[in-house]
Amino acid sequence: MCDxxxxxxxxxxxxxxxxxxxxxxxxxxxxxxxxxxxxxTDDEPTYVNVAKRVLAGxxxxxxxxxxxxxxxxLPLVAGIVLTICGDSVVCMRLTMCxxxxxxxxxxxxxxxxxxxxxxxxxxAIVGAVYPPWLHDSGAxxxxxxxxxxxxxxxxxxxxxWKEDSLALVAGAGALAGFMTLVRPTALAxxxxxxxxxxxxxxxxxxxxxxxxxxxVGYSVLITPWCVRNYYAHGRFVFISAKSGSELWKSTNPxxxxxxxxxxxxxxxxxxxxxxxxxxxxxxRIYKAAAIKFIRENPRRFVELAGIKFVQxxxxxxxxxxLLPNLVTLLxxxxxLVLFLVxxxxxxLRPGPELLLLMVIVTLTALHMVFTSMVRYRLPIxxxxxxxxxxVLEPLLERRLQPASVPRMPExxxxxxxxxxxxxx
Numbered sequence: 001m002c003d004x005x006x007x008x009x010x011x012x013x014x015x016x017x018x019x020x021x022x023x024x025x026x027x028x029x030x031x032x033x034x035x036x037x038x039x040x041t042d043d044e045p046t047y048v049n050v051a052k053r054v055l056a057g058x059x060x061x062x063x064x065x066x067x068x069x070x071x072x073x074l075p076l077v078a079g080i081v082l083t084i085c086g087d088s089v090v091c092m093r094l095t096m097c098x099x100x101x102x103x104x105x106x107x108x109x110x111x112x113x114x115x116x117x118x119x120x121x122x123x124a125i126v127g128a129v130y131p132p133w134l135h136d137s138g139a140x141x142x143x144x145x146x147x148x149x150x151x152x153x154x155x156x157x158x159x160x161w162k163e164d165s166l167a168l169v170a171g172a173g174a175l176a177g178f179m180t181l182v183r184p185t186a187l188a189x190x191x192x193x194x195x196x197x198x199x200x201x202x203x204x205x206x207x208x209x210x211x212x213x214x215x216v217g218y219s220v221l222i223t224p225w226c227v228r229n230y231y232a233h234g235r236f237v238f239i240s241a242k243s244g245s246e247l248w249k250s251t252n253p254x255x256x257x258x259x260x261x262x263x264x265x266x267x268x269x270x271x272x273x274x275x276x277x278x279x280x281x282x283x284r285i286y287k288a289a290a291i292k293f294i295r296e297n298p299r300r301f302v303e304l305a306g307i308k309f310v311q312x313x314x315x316x317x318x319x320x321x322l323l324p325n326l327v328t329l330l331x332x333x334x335x336l337v338l339f340l341v342x343x344x345x346x347x348l349r350p351g352p353e354l355l356l357l358m359v360i361v362t363l364t365a366l367h368m369v370f371t372s373m374v375r376y377r378l379p380i381x382x383x384x385x386x387x388x389x390x391v392l393e394p395l396l397e398r399r400l401q402p403a404s405v406p407r408m409p410e411x412x413x414x415x416x417x418x419x420x421x422x423x424x
Contacts, residue, residue: 243370313377
């Protein structure tokens with residue numbers, strides 16, 4: 001039924017759903033999340049302030065010198081908004097709401113590529129109104145933009161496989177590079193895509209060629225940033241100088257594995273004075289301390305990894321009030337159940353569903369080593385939703401299949417004269 005819709009009708013539906021999603025995100029931000037004009041909090045100022053310094057001619061810096069704690073993707077967006085609108089919190093949050101609404105066309109493309117048009121449209125409908133994606137949609141954070149880019153990356157990779165196109169693979173590599181410059185943990189998407197191409201292409205030679213092309217496309221975006229980091233810090237910094245402190249925060253003698261309890265302000269944990277030590281050197285010190293702790297305490301490292309796995313996938317938190325817990329349980333809970341069914345039914349064999357599973361597993365494993373919380377799950381929730389809808393696809397196929405028309409009996413008994421056929 002949905003497969004018969006013409007492209008113009010589909011574009012109209014997606015445009016309407018995107019506008020609906022944009023409006024809902026504005027309303028949710030204004031009425032539930034503290035308002036469009038609420039001041040920047042938590043990590044938000046770190047992105048906006050970097051953009052302000054770049055526009056002021058101070059370079060990509062923070063108070064005590066060059067920085068690579070935050071990758072340049074979101075500061076680039078913030079800089080564009082600041083250039084057009086000035087220092088307007090409202091404009092910044094409206095921009096983030098619009099980016100969040102782009103999940104509608106992005107998840108449609110991914111759902112159509114992995115399953116079919118009907119699944120893509122259902123995913124787009126859910127994406128417009130899904131409560132966990134409405135919450136904090138006006139926040140200047142990278143989680144929701146990464147979800148949008150992740151859907152587009154899946155779409156490109158699956159298209160590249162179906163069409164056996166190295167040009168599309170190169171485009172996917174460049175997109176994965178940009179996604180990593182928006183959110184460093186998007187490295188998991190690239191790694192999963194690399195492995196999936198090796199498995200899925202028609203021959204091993206073609207798979208190796210495709211994986212290398214993906215790497216080249218990825219490197220085109222990542223290399224200039226890494227070169228810049230080297231000249232800024234005097235040492236090699238891959239993507240972000242924050243990786244060392246994030247690893248140490250979640251892997252140290254005082255760590256609980258619960259991100260809300262392991263605070264950067266705890267001087268027992270964060271012992272380096274970053275006013276006198278560069279962030280690159282601080283990251284190196286923290287990374288060495290974390291590796292030393294893992295070697296000396298492998299059992300505790302495994303325990304912390306298990307705790308962080310639960311923190312990543314939980315649908316209920318004792319540190320959150322009843323209503324948000326109920327919303328998460330009733331919205332993501334059914335998706336999680338169907339997603340788990342989809343793993344065993346579809347995703348453990350070669351196909352586009354395997355790509356979804358590989359991305360989800362890789363990002364989960366990454367957060368079992370580094371810090372973990374529910375919000376960090378957002379970039380892969382659209383992929384969980386697509387696999388969940390794949391499970392429902394046979395049911396939808398039966399429900400939407402037109403009723404069969406009874407056939408006239410054949411043979412001498414069922415033969416009618418021409419006049420009798422007219423009367424019938």
